[in-house]
Amino acid sequence: MAIGTGKHWPEGTKVLVVEDSAATAHLFSARLKMEGIDVLTARNGLEALEVLKLEPISIVVTDLMMPGMDGYRLVREIRQMAQPLASMPIIVVSSNQRESEQVRCFEAGADEYMTKPISLPLLVERIYRLLRRSNRVT
């Protein structure tokens, strides 16, 4: 029942949402699933890395502040992995609005940085655009 926005998503798109707040993760997940794509969730960076090793993820959407491995370190870790994982599109979604933080994340290799509060349809747009640009299929 992909009622979503009627976008044409690449075949086999799988989004990994890394977020320690269960409520937020659930909402992100639900909204993305409406687009008819697969969504997996992880509660922190370490879990995310596990998932990345096992599943063919198309794009990662991660929070910054999480226990265990935080978002910043996750971005760094991904960029240091072997290809094709290293060029995985990554969107950071965080309530930290400081410019220094944003710069830091971009330097680590994040592709996009969105500050909370965000509007989910906008997030979906960004994900879609990034996927199209990187032409990412499993």
Added chain:
Amino acid sequence: MSLVGEFILMAAQWGILTYFLLLHGIQFLLILKAFFAIRNYQGRTEADPLDNLFETTHALPITLVCPAFNESAGVVASVSSLISLRYPEFQVVVVNDGSTDDTVAQLVAAFRMKPTKRVIRQLIPTQEIRAIYESPYVRNLVVVDKANGGKADALNCGINVARYHLVCCMDADSLLEPDALLRVVRPFLDEPNTAACGGVIRPLNGCRVTSMGIRGIFMPDSWLARFQVVEYLRAFLFGRMGLSSLGALFIVSGAFGLFRKDILVRSGGFCTDIVGEDFEMVVRLHRLMLDEKKPYHISLVPDPICWTEAPEHFNILRRQRSRWQRGLMETLWMHRRMWFNPGYGLIGLFSMPYFLLFEALAPFVELLGYGIALWAVWTHTINTPFALLFLWMALLLGIFNSVVAVVLQEITLHRYQGLGAWSRLLLTSVLENFGYRQLTLLWRVKGALDFIRGKRSWGRMDRYGLKGKEETAPPSAL
């Protein structure tokens, strides 16, 4: 027997009985008070969950100071878990107190650290710093390598190095819950003028530990450890929580406490010549703030957020308890100016006398009680009034308080899972009074004797009040 002798012995018996009635009575009242305080606290925390605190920038940055001595076996794991704590902004300062093993090398290798030539202002005088390491990969970690000076000295060094205004002092072998900092900082947000806040230490023995913290809380197998679990609940959780809710909290455990850095510096730092430096610091804080006539608040957070391994080995426990007693008496003696002194308010008029009478003197009075009871039994039978009353108080009142503490703990903090653990806990709280308490009594007497026999420290007053010697702070990089 002479009339005087008879009179003295009668007075002693009445005295001891009254003493015990008071002791257990006050403990019971503190336990009750603590129960309400805990429920109050829970109401507050349930309504304002930690997620809120974490997401928004309510929280205050903290520096965690972790002294380490010959910890090469577990230091990397400990530090890894520390830097993974759930808190928006904090720093971890590991102070290597002149270890003779490769503690520092382990840390440098694990976190890819490099030496920096940072110059540290000695706001509190400490032993010489040999090197300071930082890592470009883990921005919030600093490792300080210094000459040996003891735990207090290491803490003081960490305070000097600390970047933030709130400093959390902990033990190297304490295990912190991931949310520990979020919980312990709350009083700084809730109460104005909070100067310090302590956490409740819980025995780790028998619990299941994972990388995400404690995942299963079970009763340990060893009896010695079990007795300590009950003891911790009764004395450390409820006893202190009760005192805290009265505003008379006296101890913030050295295993975990959050302090304001400026107040720590103003007080002169931890005292390096005594055994119970954590206890002494809190007493000194009270004294400093009361002397300065500034409003202040010292709190305790009842959530189990800090876990430590309780000694299961007989000799180690024995040494620990006599050390605690010695430390207690050293500190009380050091601050004898506060005894019964109305100038120090509740602390001078209630806390100090309470600790003097019911903690410092307790082992002696109890020993005397047992002595007289035994004498009574030997010369008459068990049916003498004193023996009956004393044993009834020592045992039944003791059991009562222990069971009340255990029951209330289970009801409010819900930590032990399963009927099995629950019943073991109850059984332990009963059995605790048949042997374990008496043992700790003997150990405490030994500690007290150690103190009296001359392991005293004199004239540490020159440490407190370093105001004249305080150096100006380095240029603020704000």
Added chain:
Amino acid sequence: MTLPTLSLEHAVLLHVLLWATLAMAALLLLLILLSAGVQTRADRINNRRILLFQEWEEGLPNYLYQGQTREEAFGRIEAKDLGFFQTFLGRYRNTLGGEDAKRLRTLYRDLGLEKDLPRRLTHRNPVVRAQAAMEIQSYGYAEHLGLVEKLLDDPKPFVAFAAARTLGALHGIDYAPHVFDWVQRQEDYQQDRLLELLEGFGPDLLRWLEMNLEPTGSNPTPWRLYALLAAGMRDEESLPTLRGLLKVPEVELQAAVLRAMGALGDLSVWEEVRPFFHASAPALRLHAARAAGLLGHIPAVDELVILLADPVYEVRREAGTSLMALGNVGWEALEWIADDPSADRFARDMALDRLDWGRP
């Protein structure tokens, strides 16, 4: 030798002890039952809450993105569950913005939850007060800001903080004086988070301050806050004022202004910043060095190299960091010093340190 016994009758004593024991057992039982009762009730409420939350979690995306109405998405919300629903919505307060936030606000209004706000703002439970203030911020009910202002004097710091944040975020510039006063009364160690809070007011606050603060002569302290705010907001319009402030001989103030000038990134200030490289106060040299790095002004290399040999460590470090920020020119300068055996020892140390640090 026999112990003189207490003159208590044996039978009576036993009797008393027995009854005392029974009484204590009864007391214990009472305590257990009472607290168990209280706890079961609390547990039941909590379980209900969890259940409700799970249901509503399923319904929320449908309401927000599938165009369902409140009834369709959440079913009927009982009056007694409204409190829970409020908490439920609160979980998304900081996450959802834009259109989603508008939908949430409609939901909030539909349920009449905002009618309760004035009462909750003066509730005796401080958590309720703080939450009410935060909701006003999230849902934008500016009509209640007057009541929120009163919370600035609340005895609980976290309530006052929530109030100040709300006033800032909703740009209640009328309340700025009061908030500014409040900030100045707070503890030093809270400075960082308070600055962030004031930044919520935006440049309007700076304009207001320019017009209403007393001239620096009488009291430079508020102006320091002004400078720090200008730095945080990167507000270019405050540059003229900042230039004037730089002339005031107050170290704390000048340091803050230098910081702001670095943050604003306007190179025209260079000649005014330059003299501070030779100031007697280390704080000023430090901030001047930092500003040079932030401004990215290449000719500053010469001055920074001099500061690399400064007697104060923090100043040397800042000079080194700024040289790194100046790209190739700065890097080469550092290398040159590091390789020069006749260079000042401290400068060399710092150069080596910074180069080493910069290497991946």
